[in-house]
Amino acid sequence: MKVINEIVNDYLHYLTVERGLSANTVASYHNDLEQFVQYLKKQGFKSFSEVKRSDITAYLRLETSAKKANSTIIRSVTSLRRFYSYLVHENSVIDDPMALIDTPKQEKHLPEVLSRTEVDTLLKAPNVSSALGVRDRAILELMYATGLRVSEVINLRLFDLHLPVGLIKTVGKGQKERIVPIGDTAAYWVNEYLEHGRRSLLKEKRTDFLFLNFHGNKLTRQGIWKNLKIQVQKAGITKNITPHTLRHSFATHILENGADLRIVQELLGHSDISTTQIYTHLSKRRLSEVYNKTHPRA
Template sequence: MIWNTYLRGFKLYLNVEKGLSDHSISAYERDVEKLARFVEKEFGELPIQALDINHIRSFLQELHQCDIDPRSQSRILSGLRAFSQYLILEGMIPSDVMEHIEAPKIARRIPEVLSIEEVKSLLESFDLSQPLAHRNRAMLEVLYACGLRVSELIHLHIDHIYEELEMIKVLGKNNKERLVPISQRALKYLNIYLSERKNGLIKAEARHLVFLNRRGRGLTRHMIYHIIKEAGERAGIEKNISPHTLRHCFATHLVEGGADLRAVQELLGHASIMTTEIYTHINNEYLRNTIHKFHPLNRS
């Protein structure tokens, strides 16, 4: 495929200069590969120096014709913007080919959240006499108590748990660190699991990680997704849930309880308050539903 040399350099740039996670690097690499395949098909062996805004626009038109949804298009554009910046830094193109490319408008989706009772049912769905149940319970308790992304949970370090302070240090997007309070309840289940963990298999390369699989290695996103889906089924929850659902619940329940939005932004590790504002919309929806359900004139 054309541009393979540039792709290798781009991956190194994302890792060393940008400090992105392996997951983000792989996603950006796929985005550029999509563009490269399109350019090769439509324009042949195009030198990277000849890439311009018209090629990008043709590529976006192709995505639209293939019914790629606006959210996916926007994500692909993020990868291409990073690639364009890399090419400029390396002196391969004279100007930013993405400068005048606008992202498609995306309707803001209000994420599905669980009620407090549903969260309790989810957390209590584990049979703690079963293998790995204490680990799984601890994971969900930490996700909900701290509002972590699944990647943050996977990479949580043993020495980043400050029990006396009731805080944990979280490595967020772009390797940005933040301190997040952790409840005594979550610490209780975490400590039960950590006591069990000492007696299990621990591979040297994963000894710093909190949550391990039965082979002593770190967990994957897919494993955690599967654990939560099974817990939801046991709890009788019919909503479509994922590890991110507990992060949404964390933020939503804080806002419903009157928490300051700036504080929630800090806890979630959002770079922009605009990202956190989605939870005010959820809160408004909650208030509307409350009125429809409980106002005497709305009852049939």
């Protein structure tokens, strides 16, 4: 099996050096391939060229019977497909056993969305008599007003703010820059944070990152998650809320109020409108809930 392990290591090196993939992505491929190699060891295979389509399907059946998540199986198929494509390109195998293997359908789960009442309660939860409370209120207001991803929020800098004209600049996935409008209420709280929160958090340090932690350093993703959990608990909301929930709620609520899907796509920074279309399903679900609650013969 030494030859098999060496081939896997060569592939991982190729992903890192030639493809320039991130350490996390390479680690994910490594994990998937390691499990596949362990399976091959148990089956007595000596090389990847011995593996047939039936062997792949038997392995995937085993993965499914182990009650692994659908998303895990899909990722495993994708990893094996790209790995065998590499082996064919390197002439390590002649026939690609993945060629006729279908990728399982992705299960579609509609994301959790807050009602407008829940949003109001959550936004009022932080104690704005403290610098950290003003910061948390500003973050919540900003995320709900703009639909920014948490990664976009933590990377906002002072020069990205154009509050007098109601706009902010952000850099999203693929380093794509976009301009997003920010409402008066969110702009007010960001200004409050700049005046009465950020200055005290900054202490003697110098940085142009907008949102800071207690030590005056850039706030992290984990910091926003932790603080959000505290505010959700204070608000008495029992739903499983993440920072992305505010993004989902933003998109759903403006669609319910008549916004065009293309506009929502631009605001969210989606490159493909099919990604945005999930929010139309959320809006329809909301319409059904309202109908069932209010119509006398529903």
